[in-house]
Amino acid sequence: MPSPLEASAQRDYRPGLKLGFSLFWRTFFLLALLLIGCTVAWLQTFRSLEYEPRAIQTAHQIASLVNLTRAALVYSDAITRVSLIKTLADQEGVRILPREPNDRFEPYTSGALDLRVTEELIDQLGEGTTVASRVNDEAGLWIGFTIESDTYWLLLDPTRFSRVGGRTCWCGSARPWPCRWPARR
Numbered sequence: 001m002p003s004p005l006e007a008s009a010q011r012d013y014r015p016g017l018k019l020g021f022s023l024f025w026r027t028f029f030l031l032a033l034l035l036i037g038c039t040v041a042w043l044q045t046f047r048s049l050e051y052e053p054r055a056i057q058t059a060h061q062i063a064s065l066v067n068l069t070r071a072a073l074v075y076s077d078a079i080t081r082v083s084l085i086k087t088l089a090d091q092e093g094v095r096i097l098p099r100e101p102n103d104r105f106e107p108y109t110s111g112a113l114d115l116r117v118t119e120e121l122i123d124q125l126g127e128g129t130t131v132a133s134r135v136n137d138e139a140g141l142w143i144g145f146t147i148e149s150d151t152y153w154l155l156l157d158p159t160r161f162s163r164v165g166g167r168t169c170w171c172g173s174a175r176p177w178p179c180r181w182p183a184r185r
Contacts, residue, residue: 051113051116052116055113055116055117055120058117059117059120059121059124060120062117063120063121063124063125065154065156066143066145066154069094070145070147073085073096073147073152074148093156093157094154094155095153095155096152096154097152097153097155098150098152098153099144099151104135104136104137105130105132105134105135105144107131108131108133109133110133125143128151129143129144130144131143132144135153135155140156140157141156141158143156
């Protein structure tokens with residue numbers, strides 16, 4: 001005759017699938033969920049805190065490039081000015097074009113971050129500054145500026161400057177790096 005404890009153990013045993021998790025696995029999944037949640041919260045905090053400094057840094061880089069180009073054009077004579085413009089276009093990817101009154105342009109305001117960069121550029125370069133994303137149906141980062149009474153467009157490659165608010169990968173690393181996804185064709 002079986003003892004009373006053995007009889008109750010045999011009655012409760014049911015063959016089949018056991019769906020409950022042990023205390024170890026419940027703790028493991030909750031800690032993993034907590035770790036993922038903290039990482040996502042930290043990433044969002046990091047992005048919101050880096051927004052303003054990156055916008056100002058990008059505007060400073062562009063303003064410095066415009067000011068250096070302006071100074072180079074002002075202090076070069078007519079003969080070297082042509083070779084300077086050609087050298088800037090070939091080696092640096094910076095094109096300088098005269099600004100015509102009938103130029104069509106679209107403002108560089110694709111988002112709040114670009115608007116902040118535009119505001120900072122206008123503050124640094126003066127009221128006559130125009131920032132556009134497209135001039136006469138040619139895309140790029142266009143900055144309109146004046147030298148004495150002449151107006152010019154400076155065309156930059158927008159990929160030269162890091163866009164604020166880009167994607168960041170955290171694939172098994174302690175530091176972020178920008179994601180470079182291949183372009184779809």
